[in-house]
Amino acid sequence: MRPDRREDDQVRALHSVVGVLNRVDGSAQFSAGRTSVYSGVYGPVDVRVYDEKLDRTHVEVKYRADTGAAGTKDRWAESAIRQTFERIVMAQMHPRTMVQINVQVRENDGSVDAVAINAVALALIDAAVPLRDTVAAASCAVRGDGSTVVDPTLEEIEDARSVHTFAFASSDLAANLDASTTHPVYVDSRGEFSVDEYDRCYELCARAAQRVLAFMRTAIEDKAAKESQISSSK
Amino acid sequence: MVDTKIVIPGDVVNTSLGSDGGSESADGNSSVLRLGPGLAQIGEQVSAVASGVLHNNTDNNQWWVVGNKRRYVPSEGEPVVGVVVARHGEGYRVDIGSAHDALLPLLAFEGATRRNKPNLAIGTVVYGRVVVANSVMDPELECYNSHTGKSEGYGELSSGFMFKCSLGLARRLMDSKAPVLNALGSEIPFETAIGLNGRVWVNTEASATTVLVTNAIKNSEFLSANQCKQMVKELLEKQ
Secondary structure, three states, X not given: OOOOOOOOOOOOOEEEEEOOOOOOOEEEEEEEOOEEEEEEEEEEEOOOOOOOOOOOOEEEEEEEOOOOOOOHHHHHHHHHHHHHHHOOEOHHHOOXXXXXXXXXXXXXXXXXXXXXXXXXXXXXXXXXXXXXXXXXXXXXXXXXXXXXXXXXXXXXXXXXXXXXXXXEEHHHHHOOOOOOOOOEXXXXXXXXXXXXXXXXXXXXXXXXXXXXXXHHHHHHHHHHHHHHOOOOOO | OOOOEEEOOOOEEOHHHOOOHHHHOOOHHHHOOEEXXXXXXXXXXXXXXXXXEEEEEOOOOEEEEEOOOOXXXXXXXXXXXXXXXXXXXXXXXXXXXXXOOEEEEOOOEOOOOOOOOOOOOOOOEEEEEEEEOOOOXXXXXXXXXXXXXXXXXXXXXXXXXXXXXXXXXXXXXXXXXXXXXXXXXXXXXXXXXXXXXXXXXXXXXXXXXXXXXXXXXXXXXXXXXXXXXXXXXXXXXXX
């Protein structure tokens, strides 16, 4: 029985605001339960000569945790997010420019990596940066007894034997492929785990990511409908 | 273009729905697929790369996605409002909100010759047309119609006030029937220059009126035509 009485495959209540910040090109706030992350994106904008790439845009990530001094953990998160989205952003469309992704964790109650990836995906879509795919992420923990639970809280992560985060591209999830043929765009596994436990986590996270993607689609559709004034008559 | 389908990046678009049997017998254009903004060919499929409403024109098998955004990417032929930030030997550098500042040649003005060049101060607001825009070069502007040699409204915009808005709102304001501009125009004399780069310049007789016009335009983004008229009426009454 999980502390908050959720099912093993149940994600926490999701909440998002697309376009939450008004001084950036694109932004989003994404929450799963009490874990909440803001992301603000600029791009394509001018780039420092040092980072300028002649044939593609430079993707830069700045990550700040909710508490604590900035350190290596934040640099690791920046690198992880950058490597994920460098392949998603259609970089060849805007050479000699930069896309700057800013991430600010508002509150961390577990699965913050997945929530951050979801927030960044929505912010990039809000900024209309050209993207190959929408990305949806989910985390999973393996408990001492070998059972796997999705979207773990901080308490569940502390007691877990291993924690896994997966992110998937929407085009892979949409094709209704089963988890064995879906390819993730981000994988992070920590702790001791068997191949079987890894496979089960993969499966669980792929299904959770599908639900997260459906939620993100609704959030984007609502905003797009409002902007194009479909509902109100002209 | 009846059904309003909203796509998100990664969605595969079935473009074979666009051309019906009737167009095959006409010109050979039915085999040519035209992808506009927001769509790209990835592998063998056409995918959305931006979120928004999917549109298609069955006449020439053209598909595109309409979505709002704030960051301007220059496109040839678009009118833009910019600010002069530097002067070089051959021209000005103008900030139009894109990743790179635009070049405005000194001779790209009405009646400009080598002996009679314009003398714009840094900080001048100008209305120009994008002449060169691609991903590998800095954008270039001209402040006149190079075919007729006349300014046709382009050039320096003196006094007045410039503010920023979303690209979607700017595009809607370019329509001569834009509700908020017509509602304001029937009560207040004002001049305006709309830049498709999300910048609007407004000039009226008094600062208070300029502020009112600015607020009315900014408020109108998500309002319907009737709501616009009502909003303008309330702003004028409060004055």
